Amino acid sequence: MTAGATVLHFGIVRAAGQEIAIASSELVEAVDMPPQLLPLPEPSPLMAGMFLLRGRLVPVLDLQRLMAPAATPAAPLPTPAVRAGRCRQVAVVAHGGRRLGIGVDSIAGVLRVPPSALTALGGAPGGLFGHWVVTQDPEARALPVLQVPVLLEHTPGVVPAVEAAEATPDDTAVQAGAAAHRHTLASLQGQVLAFDFADVPDILPMPAMRAFFAASGALRGLVPWRGHEVAVVDLQRLLGTEHRGPAAGAVLPPGASRPLLMVLQRGDRRIGVQVDALLGMDMAAPDATVPLGAGASLHPECYAGALRTSAHGIAAVLRLEGLLAHPLVAAFLGSQPPVIGGAQAVADAARGDAARTTFLVYRAGGDCATPLAEVEEILDYATPAVRIDSADNGMCGMVERRGRPLEVFCLRHLLGSTAAEPTAQSRVLVVRQGERLRGFLVDSLVSLVSADASALIGREASAPAGAVRRGGSGLGRMLTVGKGAWAVTCRHVALNALMAPASPTASGCLTL
Template sequence: MAAIIRHDGVRSFVLFTVGGVGLALPLDEVLEILRPPALVPIPLGPPGLEGLARRRGAVLPVIGLRRVLGLAGAGQGGADGGAVAARLLIVRHKSQPVGLLVDHVLGLSAVDEDRVADSGAVPDPSIEADLLAGAILAGDGRDGALILDPGPLIERQFADLGPAGGPAGAADFNASAPPKTLAVVRQDEEQLVVLTVAGQEFSLPVAAVREVVPVPEAVTRVPRARPHLLGMMTLRDALLPLVGLRELFGLDARKGMERGKVAVLRTAEGLVGVVVEDVREILRVPRGRIDPVPPLMAREAEFADMDGIARLDGGARLVPVLSAERLFRHGTGDGAGTTGGDARMREGEAAVAMDAEAERAEAFVVFRLAGADYGLPVAAVQEVLRQPDAVTPLPNAPDFVDGVTTLRGAVLPLVALRRLLRLPEGLGSAGERGRVVVIAAGGARAGLRVDGMAGIVRIPVGAIGPAPVVSRAQHRLIRRIGALESAGERRMILLMDPSELLDMDQLADLLATV
């Protein structure tokens, strides 16, 4: 039972309401009272879990008291998209901070000891007695309140973890442990990132792309710069020059900086950010399907930045393969916008510093699902494809399997990742361009249907920490979280273990038969 600290016959409480019921917590149990932050839903959690929040660099689980207590309006707030919850109470449970969503905080109150009674003194309480530590009796024009015991309430949410479980990280968890088995790109294939610029497709080898990040809100312009030199941005405390491929290639002009993606390339002149409209796919293309640029075109300066042309979809789709090294020798620009030896030397020094920092980072393919960002190790992702036009149903398959399609002559099962992870179908999908993330671990391979592609992100090792443990299934699948902050924007990326993902529920048995 929660301790209720006495101070000279007076006890201090935080008073609040949930679903019209007056509740209280001992003041000593409450670490902070905050406005509800943005919550990131986490799959395979208990029903009362609204999501995860960040507090002072730490990630904590957030429980919706309406759900847990079964009060009026349960399911209307928090992660379900409503706006009922007004405050977040942070309490500590087994050394782990946990957030409790409540409707309204009425304030702090010093209550005389004779107004505090056992919960049994309240006739027909609206909350189970096991979740109460007592009651504040009404009197003298003051309302009464039920005193919550947060310990049993939180324990009930994480019951499937067993006596040694709880929201704190498991004792044997190794935050730096890599996925158990990773797929390797075959030597006779090239892995390409397909980009769109002015509605046209181009590609770059994955090996040349350090990462792909969103265009920031703030870009510093450079006076008197050439049109393709869009300015500079900050990437993990280092300056990154931005080059617009639309302007570099002389395609349709645009007004102002549009929101899109920045592909960060490593070049001889240092790191350069290439601004594109979208990252459409990541493909594995047999080298035999990448043809050299025809000689008549190759001798023209405008085509000197191409390594070849990839023939996709049986030759119906031709995608130029750009060279990261020669890209900025294009006719409209000489280099990434720096002139003079001193400028190139400074850029080179910055590149060395960022390369050293990159050695302490991990690369992930990040995609969107139900309003949250998820990451899979780049080495485990074979391709990222557009949604197929035709899907063949698979009889007697689990409900999370949409069917099968063919990929270069091989059968590929398509898994609806939302249903596999038991996430709400409608949450966060508006305006997203669906993609299929093809992953492999061991001998298994599957296409994961996701809401959209966020890009390739390198996360510093220091920004990766353990995920709060909310269930056994979640702890197997999502053990780590990447927490990034850029230009004041906070971002949490749930990092998945591909081996555990392909081993979930009936999926492993299904893959063995396809």
């Protein structure tokens, strides 16, 4: 709760028969209560046990015991694992290097109020509940605000997990934004692959390949791309990993998705690789990639290491320089004739590429395309931290992003389509505007494509004076990507234009 903020954000939990507000900056996430909890090394009458969450032990407080200890006497812990009781979810809170789970009945929603809605609560200073927050709904409820620092640091019997010293949330966000490294994630035969984001100018449906004299083994053929012919490399054969995919030219079974061509480029050297699906983008610190040990692969020069992604497990991080320097690839690229016109032609091609825009193509009730430069990150949405009914402004839930909650809005709703339940393919496109962040829920990712202004059709619809621009207010512009039978016409969606709040009290954005 920053002084002078225009909007305060709270998560609302229901516990011990009442609703309680927790500042969103201190509410890390909410997860389902495990069927059983492990006992604490030193049992406390207020603690229900602990469980493992992504490699971290999280102690769980029985809030009902804390608020009404006489009515709910603590039971002994007779077995190595104890039942979690009637609480259905765990709200994980953190402050000052301490982390604690609070057993609650449910997550009741998200509250956004002006600072004037916060009122001091009478009683002794330093109490567990220091303020009231008054909602602005028709019932005008007054909810007590849990003082997380008091709970974690000054409440006898509460046993939080103490973590290593870390920077303040604001400093952490600034440092993470400055040092984070961006990767493009794709899947190939069940393996997650990560590439430097700057090395991937295009991902598109696999075009027809043309055989050439050297096409054998790891070199599969040539495909056209932006006026060039690009050699398609079979990564599994090139790197000596097991090859279980269909042979070149094999007919895909009915219902199977068409494979994608990922173009990898460094300077004027480029190759194409086939992948099964585009998984998204991931942000990680430079030191998050762990080098592979000696003998871990047949071609260690082609690997930067392994990376634990935020939503897709462990990914193999590939080095494009190593792939281009592989003897088979280097020999082929070296045999290609020089570009006609020399440096001038290369400069002209560079200017042509600069005039093109890379679009992320996805589905949100229909095919849509957004300039990739507008998307800061892509997150998973299979298990959101908090899911709520879609409000009039389109908000549908919250997810964790680097330990902080991020509000998510249903893009289907904003574009005027019928909302649908999220699936394993659903993703959240994270968009930044200044210091504000917003997530947009989409059905699935399709590809990355590059197009110039000539691919845009129509004219952007203008909103009436004073009205908030909304993507579903008119047809707007369309974008045609691909050629021939694989050409797709998408709605051109400017996510930055959807960042404007629908009202002063429902901005739908968090200031991180």
